[in-house]
Amino acid sequence: MIEIQNVRKSFGLLEVLKGIDLTVSKGEVVTVIGGSGSGKSTLLTCINGLEPIDSGKILVDGTEVHAKDTDLNKLRQKIGIVFQQWNAFPHLTVLENVTLAPRKVLGLPKAEAEAIAVKQLTHVGLADKLKDYPSRLSGGQQQRMAIARALAMSPDYMLFDEVTSALDPQLVGEVLDTLRMLASEGMTMICVTHEMKFAREVSDRVAFFHKGVMAEIAPPAQLFESPQDIELQKFLAATH
């Protein structure tokens, strides 16, 4: 379970998270929507411990992410994150991209790491690209490789930060299909997205962020059909 308790976070004078409370249970899919600069992406990097927080608490399976004695490297092994920019390791082949962390972080033997990598890459439809370098892949393929790379660590939770935003429109579908597949398999996910149709389709709950505040959270049918928050109403009207 991921528990976010009254989290505040500022960059200089700009407060980007203004007391966020959110609990995500095992197997749940929560999508986060909202305008640019509303704090959605920052929240994900805080959950992963990549960004410190100013106050509040984030607990992952009871472990406080930002506690001084928390082994963040170990905690991150159970929280996979995929970013808007896929951030492939350009000097490694697709297979090496996916095997690197299992080998070096988990200490798995090469053969075992490769077996896991092949399984995950097959899962995301890249079984025929194992020996290719990322530069030879399309954006959508690189993003799917990034998803396989995170999945190869066998995480309990997956965080997706606008994973389709940097893709050409014709490549968005293949990545969303991968996320749909993960959701249907019961993966616990928090997805920051601008894809409203996707959010409506896969989410158990949808959260709307506005200026650092979680203005509304509800099951998708309720949130999209009868939004309560005025800013959410404006946002949905603008995106439809």
Next chain:
Amino acid sequence: MFNTAMTMSDLMFLLKGAGMTLAVTGVSVAAGTVMGILFGVIRVQIGPWWAAPLTFILDIFRSVPLLIQLVLGNAFQSIAKLGWGPFTTSCVILSLYTAAYCTEIVRGAIDAVPPTTRRAARSLGMTWGQDMRHIVAPLATRIALPSWIGLTLGVMKDSSLVLWLGLIELLRASQILVTRLQEPLFILTVCGLIYFLLSFPVARLGGYLEKRWSND
């Protein structure tokens, strides 16, 4: 018909000088590169303010002409009674000179590795050391290589200045022959050719590695 008084023994004398050039360059570039990597990583890690004293010292080695550094360094080792010979003194000064330039190359190369790529590595649970070893080092090496090859070739030519400390390297050996044989154009041409033959493989190695890595 072209005639020269230069003998095979004279040519061997030049090649021996070239061997000294190679030795001074090899030791200085190796030591300077190791120090440059260390200082470069320190500069990136501790930030510009804390690294200011180190940067200032390295700037001295980058700013003062190498000849002055060699003469002052030699004088310092005499005054401090370190008992260093010309070879050791030359290598120490040239190593620091190389390190000063290499530090900037390394710092620039590490800074050029996209922070988002490093963040992706850390998000997979990699430690700082694993990130440096498996992501930053290979990517920064590719970025730094052309500059490092240029530095190495520069140091090889700059090493000719160690003749002022009494070392008989390639240029000094040529000067001795010019004085004795009075054939400056021919001897300096041979000297230049040897410098080229020493530099060419290094330059080609750089080109080969760049081409190989560009297939990534």
